[in-house]
Amino acid sequence: MNPFVQILMGGLGTLGFNVLFHLRGRKLLLATLGGVISWAVFLALEPLVPGEAMRYFLATAVVTVYGEILARVKKTPTTTFLVPSVIPLIPGGALYHTMNYALNKQWSAFAHQAFYTLQLALALAVGIIAITTLTRLITAARMKRKLRSSRHVYHHSIH
């Protein structure tokens, strides 16, 4: 399949989800762009990284960086950009195939596919956690430095 068509479709699908998530204005556009980026990165990594789960992990990490930066610029929870950005990576297709094996009573293929789906979901979750943990460490370090230099307590810097 033409990769550009697929990226476009991933973006349009993300746009649809953003409407269901009630996003508006510029945030709607930026969150949709996140979906485009995640699938573009995933496809771009194909010749470089052989493991599919690894590609899911890396693509998720890239859009999590995107989401964390935008959340700070726009002063909004990271979720706002993070959840939409990973939409094309969500293992909906894998979950469907799992279901199909159950329908056809191919139990060994079913178990195999179920674990594969879980593996992809895990790659996504770990990709997100790795970056959010890193961001938290950086923010904490920066806060400490600020605190030391000004002796001023920032009440809601975690928000």
Place this chain on the structure above:
Amino acid sequence: MTQEQILSCALDVGEQMLLCGAEVGRVETAIRFICNAYGCVRTDVFTITSSIVVSVMDREGNHCTQTRRITGTGTDLTKLHRLNDLSREICAKKPEPSYIRSRLHQICEKEPYPLWLQALGSALIAFSFAVFFGGSLIDGLVAAPLGLGLRYLTWLLQRSGMNQIFSNVVASFLLAISALLLTRSGIGQDVNKIIIGNIMLLIPGIALTNSLRDMISGDIMTGMLRFFDAVLVAAAIAAGYILAAQVLGGAA
């Protein structure tokens, strides 16, 4: 402001945040910051997706505890953004409870996107993902109206108060029946792609990912609740789909 009022306001904000899809960690932080801003020296918050428990202690050592039972979830990221702004404002300005209540009311009153627009969004999702997963343009165009109908159907089922598991069985059953019939009558080409595009609307992929995220970041309870919820929903969707295939005789 009395301790009870502080707690009640903090819980109101936390409850609304949880209802529009915030992570439990964020809800706990927001509640803790609000209570501490009003001078509580110790705040203990425990949140899972269906409940919030908060205990606070003031300087004199008086304790106070309140709990909330949370039913229903959704994702409304604009509302979440506004609630986040409100919680920052509360921490910075420490307003009176009546002000907080009226602002909360304002936020909850704001109309989300109308149903028809959500239905169009669903049609777009069904179309895009049918093609995304390798369907033809025609498959996408067949999937789109089904996605539109699916949004109205889930809205109706939600209003009827039917439990979530059973309404998923009904939704996926009707979806699979229509997709199979449309393909057998020669309009659709690949029934799998038509269904896959629409199943993106039902399938708990985001919930599954979030549940693992919760567990890894230490919210084991919430993670397990969400995980089993996602698995049950997935099983319900599979059940509806299998039922449809049985009714129409044989697999797709």
